[in-house]
Amino acid sequence: MILDFLFPNRCLDCNQLIDKDEIVCEICKDNIHFSNHQFCDSNGLKEKASLLFPVENAFSLMLYEKESLAQKIIQQLKYNHREKLGKILAEWTIEKLNFENQKPDLIAPVPLHPKKLKQRGYNQLHIFGNELSRHYQIPINHQLLKRTKHSKAQAKKGQSERLKTKNAYQLTEKICDKHILLIDDVYTTGNTSSNIAWEILQNSENVKISLLVMAMDV
Ligand SMILES: [Zn+2]
Numbered sequence: 162m163i164l165d166f167l168f169p170n171r172c173l174d175c176n177q178l179i180d181k182d183e184i185v186c187e188i189c190k191d192n193i194h195f196s197n198h199q200f201c202d203s204n205g206l207k208e209k210a211s212l213l214f215p216v217e218n219a220f221s222l223m224l225y226e227k228e229s230l231a232q233k234i235i236q237q238l239k240y241n242h243r244e245k246l247g248k249i250l251a252e253w254t255i256e257k258l259n260f261e262n263q264k265p266d267l268i269a270p271v272p273l274h275p276k277k278l279k280q281r282g283y284n285q286l287h288i289f290g291n292e293l294s295r296h297y298q299i300p301i302n303h304q305l306l307k308r309t310k311h312s313k314a315q316a317k318k319g320q321s322e323r324l325k326t327k328n329a330y331q332l333t334e335k336i337c338d339k340h341i342l343l344i345d346d347v348y349t350t351g352n353t354s355s356n357i358a359w360e361i362l363q364n365s366e367n368v369k370i371s372l373l374v375m376a377m378d379v
Contacts (some may be wrong), residue, residue, distance in 0.1 A: 168280070182245070196220075196222065200260055201262075204219065207219035210372055225271075244288060248292055255297075267342065270301070290303070328356065331360065
């Protein structure tokens with residue numbers, strides 16, 4: 162395409178030319194701090210999340226530090242219209258994530274409020290979730306959860322405002338006897354995951370909740 166010629170794709174880290182579907186070159190990929198979490202063992206994410214809600218298993222692909230490559234990649238995915246990065250992040254996840262005998266039954270992505278979705282044009286978890294669903298043969302339900310309240314970015318909020326985001330998510334159907342894998346981009350305070358987990362747990366029967374994120378704050 163003429164656009165590929167005019168605006169060739171460059172490595173996000175070292176700026177050298179790379180294939181149009183890549184985000185970093187092979188060398189810079191080594192600069193990404195992957196977490197090396199094992200889904201079925203205890204790990205940093207599971208420990209953090211366990212303080213907020215009952216979590217079965219947890220996995221974070223990368224560690225999210227300020228100015229890190231993980232941060233830059235996720236910013237590109239969310240704020241620079243690079244929706245297709247979800248596919249690369251899913252491929253990296255597939256390289257590292259083994260569910261062993263604890264494979265979840267259903268994938269549920271964290272939803273965006275319709276206003277936010279309209280603004281951004283896509284949910285950054287859509288391609289990511291679909292790729293994981295296809296590879297692991299786990300159904301995905303993009304409509305299982307609904308974001309009912311529109312609010313400012315978490316980081317800009319004070320404590321009292323953060324409390325108001327309670328119940329900002331709504332479960333759209335009752336779930337029975339399932340192990341649900343909640344997926345999100347970045348785990349920071351755990352506020353989002355926790356709100357969703359409790360909404361699911363309070364309105365379902367015999368469910369287990371696991372968590373998968375692209376990156377976790379360290
Ligand atoms: Zn590079």
